[in-house]
Amino acid sequence: MGSAESSAPDGSAAPVDRTGPAEPAGRDGPRTDAGASPAHGADAGGAPAVALRDVVKRFGSFTAVDGLDLEVPTGTVFGLLGPNGAGKSTTMKMLTAQSRADSGEITVLGHPVPRASKRARAEMGVVPQHDNLDEELTVRENLEVFTHLYRVPRARRAESVDRGLRLAHLEDRPDLRADKLSGGMRRRLLIVRGLVHRPRLVLLDEPTVGLDPQVRQELWGLITELRAEGVTVLMSTHYIEEAERLADVVALMAKGRVVSQGVPADLIARHAGSTVEEFPVEPGARADEIEERVAAAGLATRRTGATLSVLRADAMPESLRDSLGRGNARAGNLEDVFVTLTGERVE
Amino acid sequence: MSPDTRTRGGSSADAAPAVQVPPGRFELAPIAGVLAREWALYRRSWKPTTFASIVEPVIMLLAFGVGLGSLVGAIGGYDYIHFLGTGIVATSVLFTSMFPGLIDTYVRRVFQHTYDGMLAAPVDVRELVTGEASWIACKAGVYGCAPLLVAIAFGLPASWAMLLVPVIAFVTGFGFALTGIWMSAAVPSIKTMDYIISGVITPLFLIAGTFFPIGTLPGWAQAVAKVNPLYHCVELVRGTAFGIGVGEAALHFAALFAFVAVAWCLAVFQMHRKLID
Numbered sequence: 032m033g034s035a036e037s038s039a040p041d042g043s044a045a046p047v048d049r050t051g052p053a054e055p056a057g058r059d060g061p062r063t064d065a066g067a068s069p070a071h072g073a074d075a076g077g078a079p080a081v082a083l084r085d086v087v088k089r090f091g092s093f094t095a096v097d098g099l100d101l102e103v104p105t106g107t108v109f110g111l112l113g114p115n116g117a118g119k120s121t122t123m124k125m126l127t128a129q130s131r132a133d134s135g136e137i138t139v140l141g142h143p144v145p146r147a148s149k150r151a152r153a154e155m156g157v158v159p160q161h162d163n164l165d166e167e168l169t170v171r172e173n174l175e176v177f178t179h180l181y182r183v184p185r186a187r188r189a190e191s192v193d194r195g196l197r198l199a200h201l202e203d204r205p206d207l208r209a210d211k212l213s214g215g216m217r218r219r220l221l222i223v224r225g226l227v228h229r230p231r232l233v234l235l236d237e238p239t240v241g242l243d244p245q246v247r248q249e250l251w252g253l254i255t256e257l258r259a260e261g262v263t264v265l266m267s268t269h270y271i272e273e274a275e276r277l278a279d280v281v282a283l284m285a286k287g288r289v290v291s292q293g294v295p296a297d298l299i300a301r302h303a304g305s306t307v308e309e310f311p312v313e314p315g316a317r318a319d320e321i322e323e324r325v326a327a328a329g330l331a332t333r334r335t336g337a338t339l340s341v342l343r344a345d346a347m348p349e350s351l352r353d354s355l356g357r358g359n360a361r362a363g364n365l366e367d368v369f370v371t372l373t374g375e376r377v378e
Numbered sequence: 379m380s381p382d383t384r385t386r387g388g389s390s391a392d393a394a395p396a397v398q399v400p401p402g403r404f405e406l407a408p409i410a411g412v413l414a415r416e417w418a419l420y421r422r423s424w425k426p427t428t429f430a431s432i433v434e435p436v437i438m439l440l441a442f443g444v445g446l447g448s449l450v451g452a453i454g455g456y457d458y459i460h461f462l463g464t465g466i467v468a469t470s471v472l473f474t475s476m477f478p479g480l481i482d483t484y485v486r487r488v489f490q491h492t493y494d495g496m497l498a499a500p501v502d503v504r505e506l507v508t509g510e511a512s513w514i515a516c517k518a519g520v521y522g523c524a525p526l527l528v529a530i531a532f533g534l535p536a537s538w539a540m541l542l543v544p545v546i547a548f549v550t551g552f553g554f555a556l557t558g559i560w561m562s563a564a565v566p567s568i569k570t571m572d573y574i575i576s577g578v579i580t581p582l583f584l585i586a587g588t589f590f591p592i593g594t595l596p597g598w599a600q601a602v603a604k605v606n607p608l609y610h611c612v613e614l615v616r617g618t619a620f621g622i623g624v625g626e627a628a629l630h631f632a633a634l635f636a637f638v639a640v641a642w643c644l645a646v647f648q649m650h651r652k653l654i655d
Contacts, residue, residue, distance in 0.1 A: 127498045162491075167422045180408070
């Protein structure tokens with residue numbers, strides 16, 4: 032962590048900087064254009080789906096959420112990205128009133144929380160981080176139970192369960208007991224269980240944590256389908272790639288606050304540059320020396336394992352280029368942004 | 379990308395059913411939801427549950443009633459097996475309500491995270507607690523009748539008043555289920571439950587007039603028995619078999635209702651502390 036220091040703004044004192052507006056990115060255009068042409072003022076619902084203002088949550092002397100301001104625009108897939116302990120899960124729990132803020136204001140789908148939290152909970156779906164499927168029950172029964180808990184009218188329960196089975200790609204094994212499902216199937220069931228009542232807002236707390244990459248990609252497909260339906264998705268994750276690929280807007284969270292928020296491509300362009308070059312660091316003192324030279328040229332660096340990454344390498348002055356040579360070029364990513372802004376690593 | 383996911387377009391007819399009541403109101407719908415889950419689980423587990431809930435009290439009744447009964451003969455003018463059969467209804471209710479309240483609730487809260495999932499749905503803690511306790515009480519109400527049926531088979535005269543036994547068993551079971559839920563949320567770890575099982579449940583079921591009339595106990599123990607909710611259950615069940623004054627029955631019912639009210643408050647308060655940060 033300490034070695035990941037960068038010459039960028041001091042993380043602890045960094046003001047919330049918003050790269051680009053927080054409105055949803057244009058749905059119709061290709062995703063890569065999202066950063067370039069955010070749809071100004073095209074926000075369908077007007078009011079944000081979720082709004083937190085100056086929210087503080089303490090556990091004893093530990094402050095988990097420290098004056099958090101957050102607005103999730105209606106219709107977006109919103110990623111809450113940060114390392115473990117950044118306050119993401121606590122934030123999620125406060126949205127369902129399962130954790131009560133010490134101060135600040137929370138509104139979910141227009142309902143003040145926790146006061147009218149039950150109304151908010153009726154209109155949103157929640158996918159918990161901890162798998163809590165009923166193991167003894169079948170796939171279908173697990174869904175049926177939640178149609179009751181979410182008060183789906185009797186006439187629509189069967190249809191709602193069938194839709195869940197289709198969404199989870201479990202339509203050919205509705206009678207399998209949950210404890211017989213594979214990890215990926217369990218997680219898909221866990222997700223669609225929170226969708227039986229067609230919620231307007233879905234909270235996904237670390238939806239793919241602990242799954243292998245292939246299963247993770249399957250789940251991304253499911254989340255993309257939700258986006259296509261116009262459902263607002265608030266997703267916490269500590270996987271960089273997940274946030275970059277799925278989220279229209281990302282809020283980078285560290286130590287209970289949002290340090291920066293915006294369209295992923297904008298954040299990367301602004302804080303890491305489009306190209307990052309990695310230079311191998313031999314055992315010895317060469318890293319410090321390169322860091323000094325790069326800093327003198329006005330560029331930021333961060334240590335990435337056995338290599339030193341130079342951010343905004345596309346803007347490297349010729350003089351520096353001559354002395355450094357050419358490193359391994361790669362695209363900038365949200366981790367570069369995160370480390371640059373906070374000095375902390377995400378994973 | 380199944381086609382049905384595309385048909386929505388935000389039409390309100392499809393949207394989640396709104397909760398219309400004022401915020402903070404106690405509702406029945408979440409309790410129905412909790413019960414729906416219990417019913418689904420029960421369909422899986424009814425065989426062992428039924429076996430344990432019926433066979434255990436019946437064996438106890440036969441062993442003590444026939445074995446000990448041959449030595450004791452009669453108590454207070456009643457055949458010992460009839461006296462015992464009515465008493466064991468109460469112990470059966472205690473066991474089928476307190477143990478699930480204590481252990482199942484603990485496991486679901488701590489290990490299975492079941493309640494976290496439910497509370498993320500439009501269900502509040504008091505509705506969750508009420509739903510769980512109601513289900514347990516229903517089972518106690520039904521299974522509690524088994525020893526009485528055995529006693530009837532052994533010659534206890536059936537009476538119309540006995541139709542109240544499921545009601546008595548339900549109310550008592552509701553109270554003890556809530557007590558179990560309260561304690562499950564009060565214990566620091568699952569090992570500490572041994573204190574409750576040996577230190578609370580055992581005296582509860584012995585000092586209640588179940589196996590012997592409390593009149594044989596020393597004065598202080600009689601006083602303890604009077605505040606034991608199970609004693610009031612025993613007296614009511616016995617009353618349906620052997621007769622009881624309406625006023626006296628009303629007092630016993632009042633004691634049970636007071637017990638339920640206190641246990642409900644404790645259970646809801648303690649579960650709220652454990653489930654909501």
